[in-house]
Amino acid sequence: MKPVKVGICGLGTVGGGTFNVLKRNAEEITRRAGRTIEVVQVAARSNNPLCDTGDVPVTDDVFAVADNPDVDVVVELIGGYTVARELVLRAIENGKHVITANKALIAVYGNEIFAKAQEKGVMVGFEAAVAGGVPIIKAIREGLAANRINWLAGIINGTGNFILTEMREKGRTFEDVLKEAQERGYAEADPTFDVEGIDAAHKLTILASLAFGIPLQFEKAYTEGITQLTTEDVNYAEALGYRIKHLGVARKTEQGIELRVHPTLVPVEQLLANVNGVMNAVMVNGDAVGSTLYYGAGAGMEPTASAVVADIIDVARTLETEPGERVPALAFQANALSDYPVLPIEQCESAYYLRIKAQDHPGVLAQVATILSERGINIVSIMQKEAEEHDGLIPIILLTHRVVEARMIEAIAALEAVDSVINPVVRIRVEQLD
Amino acid sequence: MKPVKVGICGLGTVGGGTFNVLKRNAEEITRRAGRTIEVVQVAARSNNPLCDTGDVPVTDDVFAVADNPDVDVVVELIGGYTVARELVLRAIENGKHVITANKALIAVYGNEIFAKAQEKGVMVGFEAAVAGGVPIIKAIREGLAANRINWLAGIINGTGNFILTEMREKGRTFEDVLKEAQERGYAEADPTFDVEGIDAAHKLTILASLAFGIPLQFEKAYTEGITQLTTEDVNYAEALGYRIKHLGVARKTEQGIELRVHPTLVPVEQLLANVNGVMNAVMVNGDAVGSTLYYGAGAGMEPTASAVVADIIDVARTLETEPGERVPALAFQANALSDYPVLPIEQCESAYYLRIKAQDHPGVLAQVATILSERGINIVSIMQKEAEEHDGLIPIILLTHRVVEARMIEAIAALEAVDSVINPVVRIRVEQLD
Incomplete structure (x- = not known):
């Protein structure tokens, strides 16, 4: 030929x-x-x-x-x-x-x-x-063509994953690791696309189109970076049995399609939680096949x-x-192609990790619990730590069940309005990936 | 249309x-x-x-x-x-x-x-x-078509992986878990194909053909089952930082193609070591792409x-x-298609885990080390445990560098000829998968 x-x-x-x-x-x-x-x-x-x-x-x-x-x-x-x-x-x-x-x-x-x-x-x-x-496009487009795809979730930016891995394994700060990544050539001089999740949102937009048969709608993707993450949260997550990963998540619900990039607590026993350094991996869940995962070098x-x-x-x-x-x-x-709508983040649903710093007054914990329960937000686990030496504030860390984002936004506003609560309240989404 | x-x-x-x-x-x-x-x-x-x-x-x-x-x-x-x-x-x-x-x-x-x-x-x-x-055939056939495949290694029998997972997580014996797997319908009434590695060898034969462009040669695959594995070895492996998985391994070397199914020690930080229960996963290493992994339900x-x-x-x-x-x-x-030969197991190369039980005589350890070193087999790590209460025998556990199987067969024969060594010497292959 x-x-x-x-x-x-x-x-x-x-x-x-x-x-x-x-x-x-x-x-x-x-x-x-x-x-x-x-x-x-x-x-x-x-x-x-x-x-x-x-x-x-x-x-x-x-x-x-x-x-x-x-x-x-x-x-x-x-x-x-x-x-x-x-x-x-x-x-x-x-x-x-x-x-x-x-x-x-x-x-x-x-x-x-x-x-x-x-x-x-x-x-x-x-x-x-x-x-x-990683032949992820071929996998979704052809390998899983028999399925209605329910959701996919991926570590699709190597630079971000390198930073998170170093923060967890070595207790380093975001800024410190970013500087090294730039010196090593993993991150661009202007790291915005990587650390603010824009690069991941580009990729997620493509995967969601392939999975759900919708046109590309990058402008509708919700994007949250990793620049605000602290080693404190990385450590609390670990203590709770989770790792923080920067995930792109696309999920089909009865209302529409969730398209979101953000830091996410992932159970430590999940393979995605064990994808380290600059490696990429995407988990795809289909109605017939269940959950599958594709892993390899995401760049180079x-x-x-x-x-x-x-x-x-x-x-x-x-x-x-x-x-x-x-x-x-x-x-x-x-x-x-379908005109099934992409949902605004307020209509997306996930579980949450919250870290609240409060003055050590009696009744704070009860106030927190009440604010959440009044909004129908169920608490999975909660821990209140001893007051910290340097500021005398008590950290309250909790995990919630799944809830629509709008309701969580409301709850956080109410929490931040409590006198003894120091603003802002830290919230990171949680995905069980099952 | x-x-x-x-x-x-x-x-x-x-x-x-x-x-x-x-x-x-x-x-x-x-x-x-x-x-x-x-x-x-x-x-x-x-x-x-x-x-x-x-x-x-x-x-x-x-x-x-x-x-x-x-x-x-x-x-x-x-x-x-x-x-x-x-x-x-x-x-x-x-x-x-x-x-x-x-x-x-x-x-x-x-x-x-x-x-x-x-x-x-x-x-x-x-x-x-x-x-x-898992679309592993499409991945190798099309997704990785640009690569010369160096090797692939997979957990490609769900029943076997379920048994090994239970043995490790719950300390159960092979026989005990097999019985449960049969009751649950994971394993056939005649479990030979699963536990003796024949099913895995069928699948490995197919993957190797796709990867290396050779005709299907099932009759040349080396097959070793998991029926002889003990919780003792599962635990020693864990202590050394490894998990025992039943792998199909196909590797291209300068002499030919290795095609072998056997229990294998895999470093615990490898994703393959963390594939549990009835799940399957295949790692494929190509000269351009490096290592990639594909994971999902292997049956059902x-x-x-x-x-x-x-x-x-x-x-x-x-x-x-x-x-x-x-x-x-x-x-x-x-x-x-190529006529590149499939190698007999004696010409295959891997690292080894050896467990030797010996009478507690002075100099046993030196004898073991000498026998290996005389055959050019390098020891990576060695531990001699205290004599066991029930029989007074001392277990010697060691890991070797990579060596051609023929030489290891010779070494084991020499070890088994030592008066104070109780036969047989247990040997399990080790793959770093990097």
Whole structure:
């Protein structure tokens, strides 16, 4: 069969990795794909010392690749929204298949991109956009296609997980670990996307679309970062049998779809609680299969390239297939997406961990319990610690049953209005994942 | 698009589950597959009270389904080798696609079946044959297609894992837990396939073919069961920071491919060590992606049906695709399989846990250390316990570095020849999984 001709745009970490994996494993890949995969052009602004492009023509104009009549597949690895969007749309317009690792692009402009691809009958692969080399997109889109997905929950930002792991294992502060992560190159100079949960929300948006058959709605995702987490809460969580993880959670309820990224207490015996360092993992619960989990490196040169190349092989295997016979980009047929609503956070439901600091007056505990019970919030466990030496305040730590967020917001306002309670009350969501 | 017409042969646990999932999730499945999936015939010897077949015609002759001109896809869920093999070959001969959950059939007769399917241009799906609802076959075949797979290791028999979990958590004996597993229906009346590792070896054979592009060679798999394991060893392992799991391990070395099922010490911090009860998990290490893990229910009515139905959807999506454009059954193109040899166990390499019971004579420890060092076997750690009250014997427990099995066999023979050593010496393999 004739080879598939690939143009790679961007020769940074992932682009260099993709080039190298295609070259190193060429023989093995051909044995699988049934045809050779040939890189015929690369667009890069500068050399990547980890990647020797040899005889392959290199241009500094990404659009030259999108317009190159020899190219069957354009691999977009330049990142960002603006040029990447133009590049991808132009490549599709020119009838080329597109592979991208760009979660921001897919989460924000995916609907437009997939509509265009549908019109032109080309494939858009984005396995590398979520959880690096872990084939989580294929798992949801194809492997679990028999299921109604009930929920999914994932550790989908390696930087955040590295920070939380260090905080727990070594008792370090958030700021201290973040600084190290930046020095080691795990975190960007501007770490906002990682530590504020925006990157995780991009990925969660994509997973939720695949799982529930809804359009991409990044703007409706609720996002809460890990910058406010203290080692105090990490330690209390541990004492209660939980670990704090920064999770993306998507859940289908009778009212709509919950789409939320936030720190979460997870029972220590859950596999997700034991995913440490920069590793990623996603748990997916389906009505037939029950809970399944997918784990691996969520970033890095070759793990991400592994996913990019898997997508290229999918294109290679089905190059001459009728568009209607291919697996739809968002798992559901384009004309079968649902308008099931994404819920605002106030309508989402979870259990809660609360930490209240109060002056050591008699009756505080009773006041706290009353405020919660008046709002129908059931307490699972509560502990009041001795007054702390440095400020004489008593910490009250409690876990609640599941409750709608709006009611918890109300309860917290009432708690914070109690005279002897020091503001703010700390609240972290709890998920049992069962 | 026209519906896909399915005939289900066998209406036991998996057959009933498949029927129910197809019916319950029909709308969702059509939205994904792009066409409806219609069960047009069922072959069953008796009713399944958990499954109402309604208006669907039921026959007691499975071959009637294979010969039914209305059927596009034959789903073989009768189990066993003999009739199942005939049924599958006849269905393929008649130009029908085949889906099966039958690991024994695929492991033993897969080469014949895939050759026939290749000749006839039909698909054979067997996702349900390994790890129930976990899409591990798709992950290796497609998700990790960019990688040279280095090794994989899995807990792929739920019954065995349930027994080991109970032994560790509750200090129960093998016999005691097996009896409970049989009463609960986890284990068959004849538990040989589960506890002797034959079932796991069937599944490992399949995974190794997909990973390394070799024909199925079940007869070359080394198989060691869990019947000899004692709580004593489970506890010593725990004290050393390990858990004993019944693993299937396939590893590519410079000499060939290791294909072995045996009890294995796994470091307690590894996710695989924390997969408990009847759950399954497979770790796959590729040269680009590093280590990835896939976890979920390895058996049961609907988890297994989840995989069967996913395969049916794959067929539905590519029903009119040219055979050459489909994903090859064994991940590699049929004409690109390799004759890389499967190694006999004597040439396999692993680290070892040894437990030696000896009379409390001076110099025993030195003798043990000398015997190992003379054979180039390095000791990682060694502990000699106090003499046990009931027999006055001293247990010596040690962990070695990796060594070729042949050399360990020799060393154990030498150890057992020492006068003060009580036979047999217990040896369990150790895998770090990194």
